[in-house]
Structure formats: C-alpha cells, structure tokens
Amino acid sequence: MRDASPQGIYKVQALDRAFAVLDLLGESDTPLGLAQVASSLQLHKSTAHRFLMVLERHHMVERTSSGKFRLGLRLFDFGNRAIEQYDLRERAQPHLRRLVAETEETAHLCILEQARVIYIDKIEPARSVRMITRIGSSNPVHCTSVGKAILAFLPEDRIEEVIRRTRFERFTHRTIANAEALRAEIEKTHRRGYAVDDEELEEGLRCIAVPLLDAQRQPVAAVSVSGPSFRVTAQKLPSIANHLLHCVRGIAHDMGYTSSSRGSRAAWTA
Amino acid sequence: MRDASPQGIYKVQALDRAFAVLDLLGESDTPLGLAQVASSLQLHKSTAHRFLMVLERHHMVERTSSGKFRLGLRLFDFGNRAIEQYDLRERAQPHLRRLVAETEETAHLCILEQARVIYIDKIEPARSVRMITRIGSSNPVHCTSVGKAILAFLPEDRIEEVIRRTRFERFTHRTIANAEALRAEIEKTHRRGYAVDDEELEEGLRCIAVPLLDAQRQPVAAVSVSGPSFRVTAQKLPSIANHLLHCVRGIAHDMGYTSSSRGSRAAWTA
DNA sequence: ACGCATATCTCATATTTTGAGAGACTGTCT
C-alpha cells in the first residue's frame, strides 16, 4: 500500500488478503470475531473464515477462549528470527543496559528502514514513566533524534532520498515542518555529532541520539536516550551525549566495526 | 504440518506456500537466492519469484544488497504486536532483571503453547557464556524446567493432554524418556514447588523454574534460571528457588493476580 | 423457549494462480 512499485506489480490475492487480516488484528488492541474481520475487510464470511482457519493452523493467529481472533505466537517467533539476522540487537544490549544505568533514562536502539526508523530495542530504567514506544514500531525521521542522527551521517544522495519520501507530519508545534528546516538541522547535527529531538514528536519528551557507524563509517543504526524535558535538561545534553558516544563505541567494537581509521572509503556509495 | 486438525481441513495453497517460504528463510541463517528457495520448496522459479515479490512488497522479506532474500522487518513488528497482547513480558522484565542480578545466571520467561514452551524473554547476566536459546523459539515440556514447572500446576486433564502430545525426544542421556517418568517428575515438582532440569536438554546445563500462577491459581507462565552445572550446583538450588519464588510473586503482583488467598476455585477447570 | 447473531460447512462457478519457457542480466572460465 505504502509504496507503488516502479515496475510491473506482482499480485497474489490470497497473500494480500491474509496480510490484511494480520494487519487488522495487529492494529486492534482487542481480539476480533469472524464477522468483524469479514466486514472490516469487505470479505465474505466464508472467505474470511477460511483464511482465519488457515492462519490459525499456522499459528499466525490464535483464538481466545471466547472464539475471537488475535495475532498468534508464530509471528513472535518469526519476528525474533528476522531481527536475529541483524544480530545487532543482542550485541548492543549490554551496552544499552550500561547506558541506562548511567543516565537513568530510557534508551532506544533503532535502524533506518526505507525512510523511517524502526525501534529495535528499548531499555527502561528501574523506575520511570512508561514510554509508549513499542519495539518493532516505526516513526518518521524528521521528528526523532534517532532519525536525524542516522540521516546526518548518510551520504548526500541517501539523505535527499529519505527527505523526499518524508511526509513531514506534524506532532507538536515544534515538529520540523519542511525539508529546508530538516536539512539545516541535519547539518547542525552532523557538526555537533549528536542529534536532539526537543519535544518534536511528543510534548514534554526530549531525546538525544548518536549514530552507530560501521567499518565503512556508514550509519547502520542509532542509539538514543529519552526522558521528560524537565529531567533531560539542556545542560545535561553534552554529558548524555558522552555516555551515548561511549555506548556506540562499545557496540561498534563488539560488532567488529574495527574503526582502524583506514576510513575514507566514504566517497564510495553505490 | 505439526497438528492434523481434527475436523475438515481448510486449505489456501498460496498461504501454505508463503509460510513455507518464510519458514525456509527463518531456518536458514544465511540469506537465500531465488533459485535456492524455489528448489528447496519444489516450487517453479516463476512461482517462487512471484511469492517473493509479493512478500517483499509487504516487507515480510527483504533483499540483501546481493539480491538474496531474508526475513523482513515487518515480521518483527507483527511479532511484537503479537506478544504485546500478552503484556506479561513487559511487566515481568524488571523482576527478571533483579533475578539475574541476584543469581548472576540467565533467566527465561516462558509460556505454554499447545504442548510446548515458548521463550518469551531472556535476560543474561553481564558476562556469561551466551546461551543458545532464541526468544520466540520453543521446546518440548519433558526436557525443560519451565515445561515441568507449568505442567506440575496444571489440572490433571490438561497434564495428560500435554503428555499425550509429547514425543519424548531424547536430547541427552538424562532426558526423561517416557510418560511414566514424566508423571513421577511432575509429582515431585509439585510437592517441591519448583522444577529442575538436570542436563536433560543439554549436556552441562542445569535449570530451575517455578510457575507463575494467575488469580485462579492456574499457571500462565514460568520463570527459570539456567547456568552451567558447575555453577548451578545442587546445594544452590533451594536458594535459587527462593529468588525465583520472590520473582514470580513480584510479577504476579504487577499483573494484578491478587493472590488474596480466596483460592480453592482450583477444582473448576472447563 | 424463541429469535437473532454469530460461526461452520458445501459445492458449482470462474477468477486467480500456475508454470513452461523465452528474454535479460551477471560474472566466470578458457
């Protein structure tokens, strides 16, 4: 739905429908009955039923005791396999834990997928206000520190590509509203070495992020620290940034991104 | 494949095939090319190609730079949504962290799905031998402490149902080999209050688990501590069990399983 | 006990998927 493939489009109706069902169940925070699924998706009862039965056989959905449907645990399995192939998450976790211990605020690990950032992991300090982010969910780049952190270290053409695909949705009155402003912010971020989201996604929430660069000095992810603005004050930013830099340095090391400063393959892009 | 549905079977070939593709990619720890997928699944090139294109459009698979396919991040999103509906995981995490800090061994959180236990979460101590468990993966009940812990507190008929569906696969020479032995072990576990897996799944690995009981005193999950046998010694078991009990008590409290000792609805099952 | 709403199931129809094969690449060997 999101992207109209440039070339000829391949269709398998059954798959589109099945994923629509999963989507629907994933969106809904309460299990849905057959009838609800069928009508929401404009499928006929029998069709919806057949799909749900097949999905259930594969444990992609499961039924509550009341006979309603919700997402199944097979998806959880698949999801973990999917993320494992990146294996960034596992290696990063100890470093994130330390970061949280040091800053006592929530840490996030994100990667850039298409033109959005996906939350790969989240670590919360012992006692804190629960953050609403769900691991696996995504946000646009223009309103997140992680998005800006990654963007700022991407090559020019990739930056422009991402910007072009960004809709500049507004979340608060501080949300960056256009490509121009974003470019300026990116520029600033690059110079400073860390990115800041000053209540641009959510009122009262301030985040700060730094990118994780691979051996070719390309950003593959970003780590952020987020907390209420009254705790994450402007004065603290440099100190937090230091913790962040230390953290990503550790991750980079564990990932084998030997920053043996034989860099400068930077110009090469693709 | 795993379960022959009792009643009439519903089929949607396309879905079975699509999931077979995802399965294949999930099993493989290296991305696969079109040809490999096609031949592994006995699909014709064009068919496999079409499926992969559609799956890619849905971000269920993605292509590496070399054009090979691997699982996509949409699955990660779905997986997290699926697990969120249980929300046990999030609430349990702080307690598991404490448990790991106390015992300095790996902690697992599992639930029973059908006749197997699924790993919902894993917390590892700062420095330890990496355990091979993948979150989201599953194991049979007969060779895991978590399996036995849950089983031991299930009503008789559920126990028998699970046992009936267990294949008693052998993993080490200590693996419980038949229903009889498992029943005895269950009995023992119930009396003792905690379950032990003494190198029954893996040579040199000892685990100990206790169940998490809901308001109706039904087991909904189990928490375990696992470590090398030379560290997790027989002498330490009672002490670890205490930490475990403390941990699940905390989780139960957070989940609102007010154990207001107005229990004894135990006889009621369904 | 009745009726409404929901789920389950069957089967002939035609829509949708299928797969053979031809084309377009890519890189590898001689």
Place this chain on the structure above:
DNA sequence: AGACAGTCTCTCAAAATATGAGATATGCGT
C-alpha cells in the same frame, strides 16, 4: 574477448485453485 553457466525477470494460455451464495449449526440473550 567470446561464450558459457548461472542467475533473475517477465509473459501468457491452461487449469487448478480460491471464491462466495447460501444452507446448516451453534450459542447467547431475554
């Protein structure tokens, strides 16, 4: 260089597949 061996893309007629109208069954509320 040239040609081979391996990929991946794409088209289209054939047919097997999924479809959905509707009939049946189940269950819930009053």
